Amino acid sequence: MSPVADAPAGTALAELLLSMADDEFVIGFSDSEWTGIAPILEEDVAMSSLAQDELGHATALYGLHARLTGADPDATAFDRDPDAYRHARLLDHGRGDWAMTIARRYLYETADAVRLEALTASSWSPLADLVGKLRREERYHRMHIDAWFERLARTAGEPRERLVIALRALALDAATVFSPLPGEAALVADGVLEVPMGELEARWRATVEPALAGWRLPALPTAPAAPDGRTGHGEAFRWLWGEFTTVRRSDPEAVW
Amino acid sequence: MVSELGTHVAVARARSGSLDAAAIRGRLAAVMDPELPMVSILDLGMIGAIEMGPTVRVEVLPTYVGCPALALIEDRIAERLAGLDRPVEIVATFDPPWTSERITPAGLAALRGAGIAPPVDPAEMRCPLCDATDVVADSLFGPTQCRALWYCRGCRQPFEAIKPI
Numbered sequence: 008m009s010p011v012a013d014a015p016a017g018t019a020l021a022e023l024l025l026s027m028a029d030d031e032f033v034i035g036f037s038d039s040e041w042t043g044i045a046p047i048l049e050e051d052v053a054m055s056s057l058a059q060d061e062l063g064h065a066t067a068l069y070g071l072h073a074r075l076t077g078a079d080p081d082a083t084a085f086d087r088d089p090d091a092y093r094h095a096r097l098l099d100h101g102r103g104d105w106a107m108t109i110a111r112r113y114l115y116e117t118a119d120a121v122r123l124e125a126l127t128a129s130s131w132s133p134l135a136d137l138v139g140k141l142r143r144e145e146r147y148h149r150m151h152i153d154a155w156f157e158r159l160a161r162t163a164g165e166p167r168e169r170l171v172i173a174l175r176a177l178a179l180d181a182a183t184v185f186s187p188l189p190g191e192a193a194l195v196a197d198g199v200l201e202v203p204m205g206e207l208e209a210r211w212r213a214t215v216e217p218a219l220a221g222w223r224l225p226a227l228p229t230a231p232a233a234p235d236g237r238t239g240h241g242e243a244f245r246w247l248w249g250e251f252t253t254v255r256r257s258d259p260e261a262v263w
Numbered sequence: 264m265v266s267e268l269g270t271h272v273a274v275a276r277a278r279s280g281s282l283d284a285a286a287i288r289g290r291l292a293a294v295m296d297p298e299l300p301m302v303s304i305l306d307l308g309m310i311g312a313i314e315m316g317p318t319v320r321v322e323v324l325p326t327y328v329g330c331p332a333l334a335l336i337e338d339r340i341a342e343r344l345a346g347l348d349r350p351v352e353i354v355a356t357f358d359p360p361w362t363s364e365r366i367t368p369a370g371l372a373a374l375r376g377a378g379i380a381p382p383v384d385p386a387e388m389r390c391p392l393c394d395a396t397d398v399v400a401d402s403l404f405g406p407t408q409c410r411a412l413w414y415c416r417g418c419r420q421p422f423e424a425i426k427p428i
Contacts, residue, residue: 049412053404060408063329136357140328143360143428144408151403 308365
């Protein structure tokens with residue numbers, strides 16, 4: 008069987024897979040920066056484990072992308088220019104402090120959960136199979152990050168102040184996981200994705216906005232996700248890109 | 264269809280004797296998990312369907328999507344099944360997904376014997392060392408992706424538990 012024989016809406020599907028893979032890859036690498044320096048030992052282990060999960064998810068998603076496009080997954084992950092990455096700009100703010108890390112992950116995990124749910128019945132079974140497995144793992148990420156987010160939100164003084172500063176810094180990019188994808192109408196028509204990104208954003212807002220209000224934290228901007236929310240990555244990502252491509256660039260032909 | 268993550272093909276060597284799926288499973292009972300070396304991959308529930316055709320097709324169900332031991336496990340399976348009368352194809356798949364419910368009673372006993380609590384609802388957690396119920400979750404994340412950290416107030420020992428997934 009040809010690897011793409013059953014793949015609908017090829018180009019749009021490749022864009023979807025790339026956006027998801029890049030999201031997981033970038034947040035995984037960002038959080039791996041805590042390895043060795045997290046606030047407490049348990050968090051060092053937890054953040055490293057989360058990062059390992061996300062890089063594993065990225066590997067699987069780059070693998071599906073490769074089946075569709077024939078591209079080498081390692082080349083897709085490491086050999087593109089920074090501008091060619093398609094992760095959400097929410098993930099472009101640098102590691103920051105612990106509150107920034109928790110705020111970013113809270114916004115990302117809640118959004119990713121909504122996105123994964125809309126793919127569980129995907130008409131492209133390789134993606135549906137993978138998503139079923141991803142959701143089992145992401146449940147633990149959610150539990151962990153929800154607990155930390157609530158802890159910071161409820162602890163008056165520096166923890167809460169830092170969380171508020173982080174949320175304000177992320178506000179304009181908070182919804183960019185749902186920035187429209189090229190060709191997403193075809194994905195919906197073919198049953199790959201349940202509903203358009205705009206509707207997923209509405210579902211996400213319906214859970215996150217009341218939660219933020221309940222903790223009396225800054226509200227999200229009402230404007231929907233920017234149409235260019237997966238391009239125009241700034242300096243923080245260029246720095247991260249320089250880090251995660253260092254080894255690859257030092258010897259692109261190396262076999263691991 | 265299945266998600267084909269990777270394929271290993273072991274070269275065939277002629278060998279007499281009957282060969283069926285049960286015999287293949289029997290051989291795989293000796294392949295231990297690299298991260299939990301007291302349990303076989305069979306008892307962990309990592310072996311899915313085995314199809315006996317012109318090739319022997321063995322499905323491996325990764326415990327976690329990013330399991331770093333998967334390639335090593337596939338190599339060990341290929342090694343263990345080398346010398347059959349036909350080629351062996353090893354295919355990793357998420358259909359069906361591995362869940363912690365696939366671990367066999369023998370696998371659970373081996374884990375407990377090594378001081379690792381089986382995957383249970385956190386409300387029903389017991390210390391694998393002293394069987395106390397006065398235990399507290401320390402962290403959802405442990406030394407490997409599949410394990411969480413707990414602490415027993417009875418025997419005052421930390422212990423690990425397989426996460427229900």
